[in-house]
Amino acid sequence: MRISQLSAASGVPIPTIKYYLREGLLPAGEQTAATRAEYGEPHLRRLRLIRALLEVGRLPVASIGQIIAAVEDEDTPVHEMLGTAHYALASPVDAGPDDREHQAALTRVDELIGDMGWSIAPEAPTRDELAQVLVRLDQLGMPAGDDGLRQYADLMMRLVSELEMHKIPFDGPRETAVESLVIGTVLYGRAFDVLRRLAQESESARILGGR
Amino acid sequence: MRISQLSAASGVPIPTIKYYLREGLLPAGEQTAATRAEYGEPHLRRLRLIRALLEVGRLPVASIGQIIAAVEDEDTPVHEMLGTAHYALASPVDAGPDDREHQAALTRVDELIGDMGWSIAPEAPTRDELAQVLVRLDQLGMPAGDDGLRQYADLMMRLVSELEMHKIPFDGPRETAVESLVIGTVLYGRAFDVLRRLAQESESARILGGR
DNA sequence: CGATCTGGATACCCTCACTATCCAGCCCGG
DNA sequence: CCGGGCTGGATAGTGAGGGTATCCAGATCG
DSSP: OOHHHHHHHHTOOHHHHHHHHHTTSSOOOEEEETTEEEOOHHHHHHHHHHHIIIIITOOOHHHHHHHHHHHHOTTSOHHHHHHHHHHHTSOOOOOOTTOHHHHHHHHHHHHHHHHHTOOOOTTOHHHHHHHHHHHHHHHTTOOOOHHHHHHHHHHHHHIIIIIIGGGSOTTSOHHHHHHHHHHIIIIIHHHHHHHHHHHHHHHHHHHHOOO | OOHHHHHHHHTOOHHHHHHHHHTTSSOOOEEEETTEEEOOHHHHHHHHHHHIIIIITOOOHHHHHHHHHHHHOTTSOHHHHHHHHHHHTSOOOOOOTTOHHHHHHHHHHHHHHHHHTOOOOTTOHHHHHHHHHHHHHHHTTOOOOHHHHHHHHHHHHHIIIIIIGGGSOTTSOHHHHHHHHHHIIIIIHHHHHHHHHHHHHHHHHHHHTOO
């Protein structure tokens, strides 16, 4: 498959494919001559992954690059690779250790994590993300109570362990495991979000009697 | 409160506040002289809302503008206003009616909506968002089965109607209702997403025995 | 009465994700 | 065996989005 065919098959313009090659998101094709290279099925699959993470997951190209680098470095142990991929999915929070509100919220987050019996790395950026949301909810006068938070956490825990996690082939090839994890996290994450908004629309129509 | 105090209280730089004023996100202060205006508590609150939607919700400034315009137009009936706000939360999907895969997925979405007994406006962009996710999952070789989708939808429905919706003061002042809805949708939406990722990290640590 | 602040207008900047242009080398049909 | 069109690689440009910076004349505080 030459680049034009890869482009046609994936719907991604050639200049964009070249850009992804430059950024290291897509491995180079097999060189057959100085100005000729051959691409295959893995390239097409990779391209679809990139576009899904970009367009559905709204991940920055740089984060996608980190995920892909973790996948391709054979020396990284699997659980570490999953961590890298997972953390690249987080969106950065700019709150330093001098932000008192943030630190207080972080304490609540850690209490929640303890109560749930979760094993979360202390450097997980996810903790800061949750703390940020708690701070904003407080500031907006809709504070999240500890009880509600625990109910939600419980629900998510069951959802993840009962419906999602067992779909991931941890014992298969390493590349497959991360891809599944990332796709699961990002795409199912959006699916939930959309389903939640649909449920909200339907409920508010019911309550208000609006069409 | 003068602009510098508003800036100090909110943590938003003065030029940025001026930018929000220009964009119509923030109503002008009360003019007390040609070069003097007074801002109050509502301005601070509005500013916090804007920053929460921007930084946590990642909404474009233009969408925030639409939401605010809907709130401030007293002539719009409440259920319509809620719809406008809700649709501004959706992220645009570029798939025309000539995209066969998308149309097929849309049919599945409508079946789901029918089965759930939901009332969703036919022009809801949310339908396209869900269809897009289904298409991508198919392309990536991890298709979402109808059963799983229904399970998820069921879960979201219960979550929304039992835990969330009754917190919204539909009978209070119109502004409060939309604000609550929007804050609930965006901030709780992110809270779920983060809780889900925390649960995933914990589960994958457990399964892989990684620290 | 002068340093500082204010609202308003205009112009500028930075990041991000592309896109466009060039170039010389290659391949394929005639 | 030759010419048009594609190829990989390099470099430069673009457009949207979300701010920043600069100027200005009028207002106010100490």
